[in-house]
Amino acid sequence: MEKKPVPYRKTVFVCTNVRTDGRVACANPGRGGAELCESLKNAVKKLGLKGKVRVARSGCLALCEKGPNLFIYPEGEWRSGVSDKDVPDILKLLQG
Numbered sequence: 001m002e003k004k005p006v007p008y009r010k011t012v013f014v015c016t017n018v019r020t021d022g023r024v025a026c027a028n029p030g031r032g033g034a035e036l037c038e039s040l041k042n043a044v045k046k047l048g049l050k051g052k053v054r055v056a057r058s059g060c061l062a063l064c065e066k067g068p069n070l071f072i073y074p075e076g077e078w079r080s081g082v083s084d085k086d087v088p089d090i091l092k093l094l095q096g
Protein backbone atom coordinates (compact mmCIF):
# COMPACT_ATOMS: atom_id res chain seq x y z
CA MET A 1 0.00 0.00 0.00
CA GLU A 2 1.30 3.41 -0.99
CA LYS A 3 0.47 6.57 0.95
CA LYS A 4 -0.61 9.47 -1.29
CA PRO A 5 -1.79 13.01 -0.63
CA VAL A 6 -5.54 13.60 -0.95
CA PRO A 7 -5.98 14.49 -4.64
CA TYR A 8 -8.86 16.94 -4.14
CA ARG A 9 -9.28 19.96 -1.92
CA LYS A 10 -12.79 18.79 -1.06
CA THR A 11 -14.94 15.80 -1.85
CA VAL A 12 -18.70 15.70 -1.57
CA PHE A 13 -20.15 12.23 -1.22
CA VAL A 14 -23.76 12.07 -2.42
CA CYS A 15 -25.81 9.02 -1.62
CA THR A 16 -27.18 7.60 -4.85
CA ASN A 17 -28.27 4.29 -3.42
CA VAL A 18 -31.32 2.68 -5.03
CA ARG A 19 -33.40 -0.11 -3.56
CA THR A 20 -35.94 -2.18 -5.42
CA ASP A 21 -37.29 -4.13 -2.46
CA GLY A 22 -39.68 -1.44 -1.24
CA ARG A 23 -37.33 0.11 1.31
CA VAL A 24 -36.59 3.81 1.09
CA ALA A 25 -33.31 4.94 -0.50
CA CYS A 26 -31.90 8.33 -1.50
CA ALA A 27 -32.02 7.70 -5.24
CA ASN A 28 -35.22 5.72 -5.48
CA PRO A 29 -37.62 7.18 -8.06
CA GLY A 30 -38.91 10.52 -6.85
CA ARG A 31 -36.31 10.97 -4.09
CA GLY A 32 -33.81 12.90 -6.19
CA GLY A 33 -30.42 11.60 -5.03
CA ALA A 34 -29.09 10.80 -8.51
CA GLU A 35 -30.38 14.09 -9.94
CA LEU A 36 -28.79 15.99 -7.05
CA CYS A 37 -25.44 14.32 -7.71
CA GLU A 38 -25.59 15.24 -11.41
CA SER A 39 -26.59 18.83 -10.59
CA LEU A 40 -23.63 19.17 -8.24
CA LYS A 41 -21.24 17.65 -10.78
CA ASN A 42 -22.43 20.07 -13.46
CA ALA A 43 -22.24 23.06 -11.11
CA VAL A 44 -18.70 22.17 -9.98
CA LYS A 45 -17.62 21.88 -13.61
CA LYS A 46 -19.30 25.17 -14.52
CA LEU A 47 -17.51 26.96 -11.66
CA GLY A 48 -14.13 25.65 -12.83
CA LEU A 49 -13.69 23.58 -9.69
CA LYS A 50 -13.18 20.31 -11.55
CA GLY A 51 -9.92 18.78 -10.35
CA LYS A 52 -10.19 20.66 -7.05
CA VAL A 53 -13.58 19.47 -5.85
CA ARG A 54 -14.77 15.95 -6.45
CA VAL A 55 -18.45 15.02 -6.46
CA ALA A 56 -18.62 11.31 -5.78
CA ARG A 57 -21.56 8.97 -5.71
CA SER A 58 -21.76 7.03 -2.51
CA GLY A 59 -23.63 4.01 -1.32
CA CYS A 60 -25.97 4.09 1.64
CA LEU A 61 -24.94 6.49 4.40
CA ALA A 62 -27.43 4.93 6.84
CA LEU A 63 -29.87 7.82 7.25
CA CYS A 64 -32.08 6.66 4.40
CA GLU A 65 -35.37 8.05 5.73
CA LYS A 66 -33.84 11.53 5.97
CA GLY A 67 -32.24 11.52 2.50
CA PRO A 68 -31.08 12.43 0.07
CA ASN A 69 -27.95 12.72 2.19
CA LEU A 70 -24.48 14.03 1.48
CA PHE A 71 -21.34 14.85 3.37
CA ILE A 72 -18.31 16.93 2.59
CA TYR A 73 -14.75 15.82 3.28
CA PRO A 74 -12.61 16.96 5.02
CA GLU A 75 -14.94 19.36 6.85
CA GLY A 76 -17.37 16.65 7.89
CA GLU A 77 -20.34 18.81 6.93
CA TRP A 78 -23.47 16.66 6.65
CA ARG A 79 -26.76 17.56 5.02
CA SER A 80 -30.01 15.60 4.87
CA GLY A 81 -33.13 16.15 2.84
CA VAL A 82 -31.07 17.82 0.13
CA SER A 83 -32.60 18.73 -3.22
CA ASP A 84 -31.59 20.61 -6.35
CA LYS A 85 -32.70 23.89 -4.77
CA ASP A 86 -29.93 23.46 -2.18
CA VAL A 87 -27.15 23.28 -4.78
CA PRO A 88 -26.18 26.98 -4.39
CA ASP A 89 -25.75 26.54 -0.62
CA ILE A 90 -23.73 23.35 -1.09
CA LEU A 91 -21.52 25.16 -3.60
CA LYS A 92 -20.76 27.84 -1.00
CA LEU A 93 -19.49 25.08 1.28
CA LEU A 94 -17.38 23.65 -1.53
CA GLN A 95 -15.83 26.97 -2.47
CA GLY A 96 -14.82 27.92 1.04
Ligand code: FES
Pocket: 015, 016, 017, 018, 024, 025, 026, 027, 059, 060, 061, 062, 063, 064, 065, 067, 068, 069
Ligand atom coordinates in the same frame (compact mmCIF):
# COMPACT_ATOMS: atom_id res chain seq x y z
S1 FES B 1 -30.02 5.10 0.93
FE1 FES B 1 -29.08 7.04 1.21
S2 FES B 1 -28.57 7.00 3.28
FE2 FES B 1 -29.34 5.02 2.93
